[in-house]
Amino acid sequence: MRRIRANAIAILTVAWILGTFYYLWQDSKPHTSPAAAAAAQTRSRSHGQKAAPGRLEIHRDDRTIPLIVTQPPRAEQQVHLLGGFDEKAYLAGKQLKPGDDPYREHAFNLQESDRLGSERAIRDTRHYRCASLNYDTDLPSTSIIITFHNEARSTLLRTIKSVLMRSPPSLIQEIILIDDFSSDREFDCQLLSQIPKVHCLRNGRREGLIRSRVRGANTATASILTFLDSHCEVNTDWLQPMIQRVKEDHTRVVSPIIDVISLDNFAYLAASADLRGGFDWSLHFKWEQIPIEQKMARSDPTQPIRTPVIAGGIFVMDKSWFNHLGQYDTHMDIWGGENFELSFRVWMCGGSLEILPCSRVGHVFRKRHPYDFPEGNALTYIKNTRRAAEVWMDEYKQYYYSARPSAQGKAFGSITDRLTLRRKLNCKPFRWYMENAKNLNNSKHLRLLYERWRLGSPHQICHPLIITLETCNASKSFLYIQVN
Incomplete structure (x- = not known):
């Protein structure tokens, strides 16, 4: 018992x-x-x-659905996808030689990129709720615009194939490649143009990303433009959310969450979905946390994130709206600052910027530029950002010059046409942008301090503290004030 x-x-x-x-x-x-x-x-x-x-x-959407394996296309699919393009010959035509530094030419591990080939499995990094969203069946098609200058063949081809393999065919009107005067001359363009839907144009001289994108946009035949960097891998259902938002409101400019592809081992890493674009007063882009009030208002992690600026490498925009707003400032050179100029212009002239959590694109972020700037990267960046500040930032440009005193006196060309454009579009002042798009509540306080402080004169800001501005000494100890 x-x-x-x-x-x-x-x-x-x-x-x-x-x-x-x-x-x-x-x-x-x-x-x-x-x-x-x-x-x-x-x-x-x-x-x-x-x-x-x-x-x-709640307010965290870093949990995702599982790894999605991209199966290699069957023989008949390969012919349909690539046509008569000889992928193996293209990749073998320019590979890393034994003993060469794999980082030297492209500022990422070329050996690892070549080892991966033109396609691979990547993780679906979206929140699982994204899989249940439905999109219109009559979405307009888009022209994908990719500019490149001496890009590694494996990364460029992986970018193109990821678009073709992970996008509904009906949404891809064409892929326009702009070869910005690469050293291979027309060889890359001739070969890549054999891929169905791919058109490749070569610049007769180095123009830079900005003017190259304008050339691509002018060539595009679709009503929607999709700008994409040449070292990306698009993720599952990346395109539909962005085209849907632009279809609903043509003044929206939308960007995906940009995942990180490691420059060392090319691991695909999920980026946080709680970030938006920001900047400091020297006009350097940075990612910043979504303000707590905006985060609390987002009960659904699939909802768009309104952002003051976009990173600029990857976004979707209505072509007629792009043209109406004046495209890019083509007097800017090569790369840098164009994303601020475009972001300010979109917000101030009647549009909006969004980051869409249900759209994910991986991007190789590098620590240095692998190519040369004709006037040097520092001078080029100063010229471009100074043009943006002079045209769009009104009285707030004093903060730009305070944060970047080396910009004073540097040539930046004529801005008459861009000022005329701003008046023609009847754009709002930069103060409106700060109060509505950037939400810097302390900007008025900062302006008050700038107006009242004078070199060598003490001011008692809050008892019993007295602050005095003095000339710099040899101690090399500096205090930088940053408002962002």
């Missing part, structure tokens, strides 16, 4: 433990809608993976 009681207790204990584990396991699963479950099941069937989405956390 005692043995029977002991066995019964043991069985009940085991059952209780198993029941507890089952409850915890069930509780760890997200409560998805039937549509989301069906989408996840369809995705798992398509790619041979089991769906295992994580739990939704």
